[in-house]
Amino acid sequence: MKRKSWLVLMALVMAFGTLLAACGSGSSNTGTSGESGDGATAAQDLHINMSAEPPTFxxxxxxxxxxxxxxxxxxxGLxxxxxxxxxxxxxxxxxxVSEDGLKYTFHLRDNAQWSNGEPVTAEDFAYAWERVLSPKTTPASEYAYQLYYIKNGQEFNEGKVKDFADVGVKVVDEKTLEVTLANPTSYWLGLTxxxxxxxxxKKNVEANAQWASKADTMITNGAFNLTTWTTGQELAWTKNAKYWDAASVKLNTVxxxxxxxxxxxxxxxxxxxxxxxxxxTGEIPTxxxxxxxxxxxxxxxxxxxxxxxxxxFNLKEKPFNNLKIRQAFSMSINRQAIVDNVTLGGQIPAYGYVPPGIKGNTEEFRTEYKDSYFKEDAAKAKELLAEGMKEEGYTTLPxxxxIYNSSEAHQKVALAIADMWKNNLxxxxKTQNQEWSVFLDNRQSGNYQIARAGWTADYNDPMTFLDMWMKGNGNNDAKYDNAEYDALLKDAQASQDNAKRMEDMSKAEKILVQDDMAMMPIYYYxxxxxxxxxxxxxxVDFSGAIDFTRAYFQ
Structure with missing residues (x-):
């Protein structure tokens, strides 16, 4: 074969091979990851999907x-x-940590930097926490109560303490932050x-009120910088070279x-x-x-x-202001059938609110206190519905x-439960799907009758599930209000006796789920x-929250 013909043929073979590789990969990490035989190294670029755009940054x-x-x-964080x-x-x-468990003194790293090269200081933390707690912050932070563990945090948020200097957050120097708690709290460090x-x-936030609305105006201190934000289409992050532990971050992009x-x-x-x-971040269809x-x-x-x-349930509006009607709706569904035939992911039927996996006194809370707060009983549910309707003067329900946020999985659960209500009651x-941010706004503002919800632990203690139902809590979307419930949780928050804490929280959960049926548990995720x-x-931690910062391709 002539040399020219040989070169042409080889060029065609190589081009065809490249085309096949391109058609077959779809991702730079598929089929070529790790150290290959010829010494090639995997591209450290992670591709994921998020089923909803974050409502805020x-x-x-x-x-x-x-x-x-x-x-x-x-x-x-710290x-x-x-x-x-x-x-x-x-x-x-x-x-x-002080001997009484009230005072924490944090020593910040000298090499902790913002993405613009400025040092991360104790003042940046104090300023951020003041923004969360300040009654002047608009919109108000729904998670402000997570800082109520700090001395005078709640009082400042409620306007009873006017000066943030009286809150238990003290900037000792640029790299030292002193925090004083209202009560010793064993799990508080995890919240940081x-x-x-x-x-x-601080300088960036004060200079630009819209600092969190564009990728190029955000200054962050984590492992990655947000570099692409195409609304409704794509988010992309690039490794932050200024991050103090950048050497441990292997991914180049997410x-x-x-x-x-x-x-x-x-x-x-x-x-x-x-x-x-x-x-x-997303879902696999059931x-x-x-x-x-x-x-x-x-x-x-x-x-x-x-x-x-x-x-x-919207507890402030008819018909779900009536306990018997709430009980009827909750008792008339078949949770086992839902997890066996609809969700198909090994979920566990829920008859309480605190899920398995949360610490109790010596064992898991759910092991020490069983979730046997009610039983499914379609016949009894129908009786309760009739009694509740009579109390409210209904011949037929309005x-x-x-409502649920747009998702194939949520839709299937909603349709299955609506069918059970139809057959048993x-x-x-009517079921209605709503876009994520619209759904959250409607739920938070009380613009619903029944709404889907899910709660994931923020820390490993039953309190992370129960304190959200206290009066005035920013995440209390049902606007639940029970003085006995609140008193039990306040006692649990202040107590250093862990066994008594768990007993108080168990009593509170019974009031929430059994006595008041303020919400309708369906399954544990x-x-x-x-x-x-x-x-x-x-x-992926015990709560299901995911951290990609130390991920890598082998």
Whole structure:
């Protein structure tokens, strides 16, 4: 063969090979990861999907799982969550705790920097926490109560203490922060890794009221910087070279598509466009879970997490101001049938609010205190409905609508439950899906009759599930108000006797779920996901929250 013909043929072979590789990959990490035989190294670029765009990038306003995932990439608190779910040093390299457990002195790292190269200071934390607690902050932070553990934090938030200098947060010097708690709290240190406790760059926030609305105006201190924000389409983060522990961060980029379709997400994973699919950022369609298990037995993961799926009743509006009507709706559904035939992810039927996995006194809280607060009984439910309607003067119930945020999984649960209400109670309930931010606004403002909800632990103690129902709490979307309930939790918050704390919280949960049926528990979550076999280092903690900052391709 002539040399010229040989070169042409080789060029065609190479071009055809390149075309096949491009068509077959869909992701730079699929099929070429790790150290290959010819010495090639995996591209450290992670592709995920988020089923909803984070409603905010301001830690003071954060309140949902999508924002939690995004902010964990971008920020770091005094501590961060380790692989075992316990707090490890973050911006604070060490801390001292007084003998009475009230005073924490944090020593910040000298090399902790903002993404613009400025040092992260104790003042940045104090300023961020003041923003969360300040009654002048607009909109008010719904998570302000997470800082009530700090001395005078609640009083400042409620306007009873006017000067933040009287709150238990003291800037000793640029790298030393002293925090005094209202009561000794064994789990408080873990909260310092939560987004409400993240610092913000004081100069940047004060200079630009819209600082969190564009990628190029955000100054952050975490492992990644948000570099692309195409509304409704894509978010992308790039490794932050200024991060103090940049040497431990292996990924170069994290790119998230914004697609609210579990079917599309699963298909994208199958084609290699995604390296991770499923909870908590997205979802695998329930009807595809059996196929996912079969097709990817080594990549499919289903893990029980400290999270509860439930429905909220609007307690301030008819007809759900009536206890018997709430009881009828809750007792008339079949939870086991829902997890067996609808969700299909190994979920556990819920008859309480605090899920398995949360610490109790010596064992798990759910082991020490069983969730046997009520029983399903369709016949009894129908009697209760009739009694409740008579008390309210109804011959027929008014039109009832159940709202849920747009999701194939939520839709299927809603339709199944509405069908049970129809069959067991003779009540027709309209189901309505709403876009995530609209749904959150409607739920928070009380613009609903029944609304889907889910709660995931912020720290490992029953209090993270129960204090949200206290009067005035920013996350109390049902506007539940029971003085006995509040008193029990205040006692539990102030007590140093852990056994008594657990007893008080158990009594409070009984009031919430059994005596008042203020909410309708449905099931305890599992986290169902697919993870490429060469993707390592992802941390999913006991609550199901995910941290990609130390992930890498092997």
């Amino acid at each position: 301001d830690p003071a306003q954060a309140k949902d799982s999508q924002t939690n995932t995004a902010l964990r990439l971008m920020y770091e 501590t961060r969550t380790g692989t075992d779910g316990n707090p490890v040093p973050g911006v604070a390299e060490k801390w001292d 890794s939560f987004y409400t406790y993240y610092p913000v760059n 790119t998230a598509s914004l697609v609210n379709s579990g079917a599309t997400e699963f298909s994208s994973y199958q084609s290699g466009q995604l390296d991770y699919a499923g909870a908590p 009807d595809q879970i059996p196929a996912a298990k079969q097709q990817y037995p080594d990549q499919f993961q289903a893990k029980g997490i400290a999270s509860t799926y439930y429905y909220l 039109e009832i609508t159940l 003779g009540v027709s309930v 599992t986290s169902v996901s697919l993870v490429k076999p060469n993707l390592k280092g992802i941390v």
